[in-house]
Every structure is written in structure tokens, then in C-alpha cells.
Amino acid sequence: MNVFDIIGPIMVGPSSSHTAGAVRIGKIARAVSGGQPATVTIELFGSFAQTYKGHGTDKAIIAGLLGMAPDDERIKDSLALARELGMAFKFKKSSNKAFHPNTALIMATDSQGKKTIVQGSSVGGGRIMVNRINEINVKFNGEYYTLLVPHHDTPGMIAAVTNLLADQGINIAEMNMYRSQRGGEAMMVIETDQAVNEELVSLIEAVNSVKKAVLIKPIY
Numbered sequence: 001m002n003v004f005d006i007i008g009p010i011m012v013g014p015s016s017s018h019t020a021g022a023v024r025i026g027k028i029a030r031a032v033s034g035g036q037p038a039t040v041t042i043e044l045f046g047s048f049a050q051t052y053k054g055h056g057t058d059k060a061i062i063a064g065l066l067g068m069a070p071d072d073e074r075i076k077d078s079l080a081l082a083r084e085l086g087m088a089f090k091f092k093k094s095s096n097k098a099f100h101p102n103t104a105l106i107m108a109t110d111s112q113g114k115k116t117i118v119q120g121s122s123v124g125g126g127r128i129m130v131n132r133i134n135e136i137n138v139k140f141n142g143e144y145y146t147l148l149v150p151h152h153d154t155p156g157m158i159a160a161v162t163n164l165l166a167d168q169g170i171n172i173a174e175m176n177m178y179r180s181q182r183g184g185e186a187m188m189v190i191e192t193d194q195a196v197n198e199e200l201v202s203l204i205e206a207v208n209s210v211k212k213a214v215l216i217k218p219i220y
Helices: 001-005 016-031 047-049 057-065 072-083 156-166 198-205
Strands: 040-046 088-093 102-109 115-124 127-133 136-140 145-150 172-179 186-192 215-216
Touching: 016 057, 016 088, 016 102, 016 115, 016 127, 040 047, 040 186, 047 136, 057 088, 057 102, 072 088, 072 156, 136 145, 136 172, 136 186, 145 198, 156 172, 156 186, 156 198, 198 215
Parallel strands: 040 088
Antiparallel strands: 040 102, 102 115, 115 127, 127 136, 145 186, 145 215, 172 186
16 A cells, blocks of 8 residues: 555546546656657547546646646646647547546557557546557556566567566566467566666667567656
8 A cells, every 4th residue: 555545646636537547648658659749649438538628638648648747737738738849639539338437548649650559547546557558458557667568479588578677686566478469469568666777778679579668657
């Protein structure tokens, strides 16, 4: 249990689920995209779709994509700020009931045309669960230093990456492997107890069959 279990997150209101959680989903999408996207389409499900304007979910997600924290006073002005910064965005409402009711699917494109998909759900009290990165289903909450390691599924990949963490004294809190199929595209999701630096990220990226390592810092 941490302080958020007792008093809730430090945030701009009105809702921890619809505002604070939505900011965090946006921030993770920004990290996975490699920065502020040029264009973004955000599909909303369940209560996100029904109440997003009244609860400021649209402003919150855009604020996260701009790199703001849940307690940033600029959240209320994020839509205008995004336009000023040249980020084009649009929202879509979905009637699909297959997902958690507070779910956002963020489809971002950077200035070079690279597309990124991040899907996450706000599960209460400002907490989130990310459940999709591009075409791979995943599961992590952004509360730890988190390494995303997309790679081609080949023998020895786990050992190669975890040995690099061990060499730097990084303890793994949780690790999961997700893949589309045997020998196909795969994703390691590694949550660590210690901070991870960019040097380690570069070493992981140099491992054969790794496409790119993404570091997500804890989002409070």
C-alpha cells in the first residue's frame, strides 16, 4: 500500500479516474511515441466516451501527450496549447463494450510518419493499466521504471537483456513476455525497483533482434 491508496493522487480535478488516470495514459502514449506526436486520434470507450467533455478527459489525455503531470494547472487549457504547438487531434466515441469502461485507444503519428498505438484503462483512484502497445497485448501500470523491449522472438533474448540489468545492479520487480506468435513479433515488459538510465537503454537496443527499447519513468 502507498500513500495513493489512502488519500488519492495529487491532481487537478474533477475525477481521479477521468482526469488523473487519463493524463497518465496520455503520458505513456507520449513516451512510447518518443515525444509529442504530430497528429493523434483518440478513441474513447464506455464512460470515457459518455462523459469525456464534462469530466475533462479530453483535456487530460491531451495534457499527458504534451508531457504534463496530473497536478499541472495547465490541463484546463491543454486543447488550446496543443493547437498552438502544432499537434492535431480528434476524438472518437466507441460503443464497443468489450473493454474496461474507462478506456482510451490512442493512435499517434510523429512528424516522420511513424505510427504508434497505445491502449490504456483508468481503473480507479488515478491508477491505470496499459493493455496494448501497437499490435501486442500487454499489461503494466506505469508505477515502476518500465522498459518496453520490442524484438523478434528468438532464443536467448530474455537472458541477453536481463544480464545487462544485472550487470548494473538493477533488480527486476516484475517481467512479462508477450508475443504475437512463436518466432514472431514480441515484447518484453520489465518493471524495475531501481531507476534505469539512458546508457542501459542504449545497451539493450544494441542486443541483436531488439528493435528499440523504450523507458517509461514512474508517472505519479
